[in-house]
Amino acid sequence: MLITLTEENYLKAIYHLGQKSDKEISTNAIAEKIEAKASSVTDMLKKLADKKLISYRKYKGVTLTEKGRLTAVDIIRKHRLWEVFLVDKLNFSWDEVHEVAEQLEHIKSPKLINELDAYLDFPTHDPHGDPIPDKNGQIQRTDKITLSQAVINQTYICVGVIDSSSDFLKYLDKYNIGIGSEITVLEREEFDQSITIEIKGKTVVMSKIISTNIYVKKNI
Amino acid sequence: MLITLTEENYLKAIYHLGQKSDKEISTNAIAEKIEAKASSVTDMLKKLADKKLISYRKYKGVTLTEKGRLTAVDIIRKHRLWEVFLVDKLNFSWDEVHEVAEQLEHIKSPKLINELDAYLDFPTHDPHGDPIPDKNGQIQRTDKITLSQAVINQTYICVGVIDSSSDFLKYLDKYNIGIGSEITVLEREEFDQSITIEIKGKTVVMSKIISTNIYVKKNI
DNA sequence: ATATATTTTTAGACTAATCTAAATTTAGTT
DNA sequence: AACTAAATTTAGATTAGTCTAAAAATATAT
Numbered sequence: 001m002l003i004t005l006t007e008e009n010y011l012k013a014i015y016h017l018g019q020k021s022d023k024e025i026s027t028n029a030i031a032e033k034i035e036a037k038a039s040s041v042t043d044m045l046k047k048l049a050d051k052k053l054i055s056y057r058k059y060k061g062v063t064l065t066e067k068g069r070l071t072a073v074d075i076i077r078k079h080r081l082w083e084v085f086l087v088d089k090l091n092f093s094w095d096e097v098h099e100v101a102e103q104l105e106h107i108k109s110p111k112l113i114n115e116l117d118a119y120l121d122f123p124t125h126d127p128h129g130d131p132i133p134d135k136n137g138q139i140q141r142t143d144k145i146t147l148s149q150a151v152i153n154q155t156y157i158c159v160g161v162i163d164s165s166s167d168f169l170k171y172l173d174k175y176n177i178g179i180g181s182e183i184t185v186l187e188r189e190e191f192d193q194s195i196t197i198e199i200k201g202k203t204v205v206m207s208k209i210i211s212t213n214i215y216v217k218k219n220i
Numbered sequence: 221m222l223i224t225l226t227e228e229n230y231l232k233a234i235y236h237l238g239q240k241s242d243k244e245i246s247t248n249a250i251a252e253k254i255e256a257k258a259s260s261v262t263d264m265l266k267k268l269a270d271k272k273l274i275s276y277r278k279y280k281g282v283t284l285t286e287k288g289r290l291t292a293v294d295i296i297r298k299h300r301l302w303e304v305f306l307v308d309k310l311n312f313s314w315d316e317v318h319e320v321a322e323q324l325e326h327i328k329s330p331k332l333i334n335e336l337d338a339y340l341d342f343p344t345h346d347p348h349g350d351p352i353p354d355k356n357g358q359i360q361r362t363d364k365i366t367l368s369q370a371v372i373n374q375t376y377i378c379v380g381v382i383d384s385s386s387d388f389l390k391y392l393d394k395y396n397i398g399i400g401s402e403i404t405v406l407e408r409e410e411f412d413q414s415i416t417i418e419i420k421g422k423t424v425v426m427s428k429i430i431s432t433n434i435y436v437k438k439n440i
Numbered sequence: 441a442t443a444t445a446t447t448t449t450t451a452g453a454c455t456a457a458t459c460t461a462a463a464t465t466t467a468g469t470t
Numbered sequence: 471a472a473c474t475a476a477a478t479t480t481a482g483a484t485t486a487g488t489c490t491a492a493a494a495a496t497a498t499a500t
Contacts, residue, residue, distance in 0.1 A: 004486080004487090006486080006487065026447080026448090027447075027448055027449085028446095028447065028448080036487090036488075036489090037488080037489065037490080038447075038448065038449085039448085039449070039450080039451095039488085039489075039490080039491095040487070040488050040489070041448095042448065042449055042450085043449095043486095043487075043488080044487080044488095047486090047487095058448080058449075058495090059447080059448055059449080059494090059495060059496065086332070089339060090332065090335035090336060090339055091335055092331070092335070096331070099329075100327070100329045100331075100332050103327045103328065103329070104327060107320070107323045107324060107327075108323065109319075109320045109323070111312070111316070111320075112306070112310065112320050115310035115311055115312070116310060119309060119310055224456080224457090226456080226457065246477080246478090247477075247478060247479085248476095248477065248478080256457090256458075256459090257458080257459065257460080258477075258478065258479085259458085259459075259460080259461095259478085259479070259480080260457070260458050260459070261478095262478065262479055262480085263456095263457075263458080263479095264457080264458095267456090267457095278465090278478080278479075279464090279465055279466065279477080279478055279479080280466095
């Protein structure tokens with residue numbers, strides 16, 4: 001079944017609005033997100049309901065069907081993979097990627113996106129730290145990432161470790177890193193992927209192998 | 221001025237049809253290329269003429285204006301750069317790239333295409349050997365390329381050399397390579413960009429530095 | 441609980457791109 | 471030169487997506 005570019009944008013908007021709560025999404029909320037009039041949204045909701053992409057109850061709002069959810073998640077997957085490509089390969093900064101990715105996310109070619117995924121070494125998060133759904137539409141539900149995947153100038157909370165050997169834990173003690181620590185990533189050296197962090201007012205340079213073994217989550 | 225995706229496809233079709241001859245392009249020829257009815261084409265020609273992208277004389281046919289030509293060439297540039305990306309980076313074979321590139325060529329972002337160009341190391345030809353216009357719309361008018369840029373399983377005619385030192389010409393004599401020789405490229409070793417060619421029934425392995433100094437053209 | 445405000449839907453109209461069928465212009469033939 | 475065939479344009483209709491204005495349904499407030 002062919003889904004138009006406009007329909008894809010509606011599905012994506014409904015998906016994102018649905019992340020905040022479990023309630024049905026209102027016509028007005030969609031209109032605001034899409035930047036269209038409520039009457040236009042109503043028309044589109046009828047089309048999406050005809051295609052079984054949403055459940056629509058007049059005056060009550062909509063929810064995505066499983067088919068609609070998978071479609072939305074696939075677009076988000078493409079969007080985030082392209083963002084990684086733009087930043088990692090084409091020297092875009094993380095604040096420049098969104099509008100280009102908005103265009104690229106609509107390119108239709110399963111081979112393209114699977115090869116891109118492999119070429120980027122199967123990234124799990126986009127440059128903003130948002131999780132990239134896998135090809136089955138599964139999303140890493142937890143928001144923990146390894147410190148090696150962290151974004152520059154963002155503050156994180158340490159939530160766990162992978163390697164729990166004595167040597168590794170001694171290293172963490174030495175630098176006052178523990179569960180609950182606030183860590184700000186200041187810089188990443190592209191050559192060896194080492195990072196400079198701020199921890200309890202001190203700056204520390206940390207190799208890739210260390211940062212890969214620390215779980216953090218965004219400090220919101 | 222905003223040019224729609226459909227308008228871009230018309231401009232591209234007119235450009236390609238114009239390559240065969242210098243005459244005005246007929247409505248029917250465009251209709252066949254675009255796979256639309258002649259009446260639809262007439263409507264679109266009026267729009268393109270209003271936007272000063274073509275010169276249109278009723279019943280006589282059309283030619284691109286300079287503005288129209290530059291627009292068409294820019295789309296072709298993007299198409300061919302994306303083809304190089306797909307083949308060089310994403311393991312597409314040269315016969316798989318066209319339809320994906322047809323989608324990618326419409327992405328609008330000057331930074332994207334310039335960064336992609338640099339990332340691909342400023343290729344001059346696409347995987348089919350067609351020249352890639354530069355960012356000013358200039359096209360390498362001659363169809364000669366270096367043997368190092370040649371496509372696998374394509375037969376070429378040698379049309380010249382770059383290095384004309386005695387040592388280099390002796391090398392060419394040794395393998396019976398001269399102006400007018402038929403050369404078929406059998407294989408390219410990605411590691412060192414050496415190539416295996418067939419020349420007068422014999423196969424020869426040739427390093428990158430040699431193949432870079434031989435001009436060939438497609439054998440049509 | 442009834443009036444008022446807000447939200448949502450319907451009705452009718454517009455634009456871009458397409459189509460079919462009819463009319464018009466150009467080209468070809470004797 | 472006149473007549474037929476082919477190419478092109480015009481006229482009117484259709485679909486997707488949008489809009490404004492009016493009508494209908496739901497929510498809110500006293």
